[in-house]
Amino acid sequence: MTHRSYIVGAVLLAIGFATMAVGHFIGLFVAPREAMMGDVGRILYVHVPTAWGALLLYSGAFIAAIGSMWTGRRGWDAATTAMVEAGTVMTFLLLVQGSLWARPTWGTYWTWDPRLTTSAVLAAAFGVVLLLRRLIDQPARRAMATSVATIVAFVDVPIVYFSVKWWNSLHQPVSNLGSVDSPMMQPLLIAAIAIMFIGAGLSILRFRIELARLVAEEAAPDLPDMPDPLHLEGSDKPVQAEGSPS
Amino acid sequence: MNGTIEGGWGYVIAVYGISWGVLLGYAVVLLFQSRSAPAQADGTTHSQPGSTT
Numbered sequence: 383m384t385h386r387s388y389i390v391g392a393v394l395l396a397i398g399f400a401t402m403a404v405g406h407f408i409g410l411f412v413a414p415r416e417a418m419m420g421d422v423g424r425i426l427y428v429h430v431p432t433a434w435g436a437l438l439l440y441s442g443a444f445i446a447a448i449g450s451m452w453t454g455r456r457g458w459d460a461a462t463t464a465m466v467e468a469g470t471v472m473t474f475l476l477l478v479q480g481s482l483w484a485r486p487t488w489g490t491y492w493t494w495d496p497r498l499t500t501s502a503v504l505a506a507a508f509g510v511v512l513l514l515r516r517l518i519d520q521p522a523r524r525a526m527a528t529s530v531a532t533i534v535a536f537v538d539v540p541i542v543y544f545s546v547k548w549w550n551s552l553h554q555p556v557s558n559l560g561s562v563d564s565p566m567m568q569p570l571l572i573a574a575i576a577i578m579f580i581g582a583g584l585s586i587l588r589f590r591i592e593l594a595r596l597v598a599e600e601a602a603p604d605l606p607d608m609p610d611p612l613h614l615e616g617s618d619k620p621v622q623a624e625g626s627p628s
Numbered sequence: 629m630n631g632t633i634e635g636g637w638g639y640v641i642a643v644y645g646i647s648w649g650v651l652l653g654y655a656v657v658l659l660f661q662s663r664s665a666p667a668q669a670d671g672t673t674h675s676q677p678g679s680t681t
Contacts, residue, residue, distance in 0.1 A: 388662055388663065388665075391658075391659075391662065392659060395655050395659070399651075399652070399655075406644060410640070410644070415632075417632070418632060418633070419632070419633050419636075420632045420633045420636060421636050421637055421640060422633050422636035422639055422640060424640050425639070425640055425643045425644075428643055428644055428647045429643070432647065468654075471650065471651075471654055475646070475647060475650050475651070478643075478646055479643045479646070479647060482639050482642050482643045482646075483639065483643065485639065486633055486636045486639050487633065580651060580655070583655070584654065584655060584658060587655075587658035587659060587661075587662040588658055588662070590662040590665045591658065591661050591662045591665050593665075594665035594666055597666075
C-alpha cells in the first residue's frame with residue numbers, strides 16, 4: 383500500500399461529497415413532495431442511501447473476514463476492521479435519521495418494529511466486533527476473533543433487508559424502481575452513488591490507518607513486565623526482626 | 629385536509645445536518661490520521677505466538 387492510496391481515498395471522498403451535494407440539492411429543492419409525507423418525505427434521499435451504504439460496507443467486511451480467516455494476512459484483517467467501522471458509523475447515523483423521520487410520520491421516535499429492531503441489533507453486533515478488537519492483544523488471535531465475529535454479525539444483514547417483507551412492519555417497503563416514482567428516483571440514485579464513493583473513500587483511509595497500526599504493533603519490541611509494587615527489590619527476603627543477622 | 633403531513637422542515641434540516649456533519653467529520657478525522665500513516669505492504673501475515681519473526 384503506497385501513499386497513492388491516500389490520494390485515491392481523498393479523491394473518492396471529494397467525488398462522493400460533491401455528488402451527494404447534487405443529489406441532496408435535487409432531493410430538497412427540485413423533486414416533488416411525497417404524496418403522504420409531504421416535505422418530510424425528502425429524508426428519503428439521505429436515509430435510504432445511508433442504509434444501502436452500510437449494508438454494502440458490511441458485505442465487503444464479510445468478504446474481507448473470510449479472506450482474513452483463509453490467508454491470515456493482516457491486509458484482510460485491516461480491511462475487515464476498516465469496513466466494519468465505516469459501516470457501523472453509517473448504521474448509527476441510519477438509526478438517528480430513522481428516529482427523526484419516525485417522529486413526524488409515526489408519532490414516535492422509536493418503536494420495536496422488526497426493521498428498527500433488526501437494525502439496532504446490527505449496530506450493536508458490529509459495535510461488539512470493534513469492541514472485541516480492543517480487548518484482544520495477540521494479533522493473530524484478534525484477527526481470527528474479528529473475522530468470526532464479523533461473519534456472525536453479518537447474519538443480521540439479510541434479516542434487516544427482508545424484515546419488511548417477512549413481518550408486518552410500520553416501516554415502508556424496500557425502496558426500488560417499483561416502489562419509488564421516477565422523479566424521486568433520480569436524486570435517490572445520485573445520492574446512493576455518492577454514498578458508495580464516500581464509503582469506499584472512508585474504507586481506504588481507515589484501512590491505511592489500521593494497517594500502519596498493525597505493522598507498528600508487530601515491529602515494536604515487547605514491553606518489559608511492570609514490577610509488582612508489592613515485590614520491589616529486596617522484598618523477596620524473608621521477614622526479619624530489626625537487628626537480626628541477615 | 630388530504631392526509632399529507634404539513635411542515636416538518638425542521639426534521640428534514642436536522643437529518644441532513646447531522647448526516648453531513650457526521651460523514652464530513654469522520655472523513656476529516658480519517659484524512660488527518662491516515663496522512664501520517666507510513667506506506668505499508670499488506671501481504672504480511674500476522675506473527676503467531678512464540679514465533680521468532
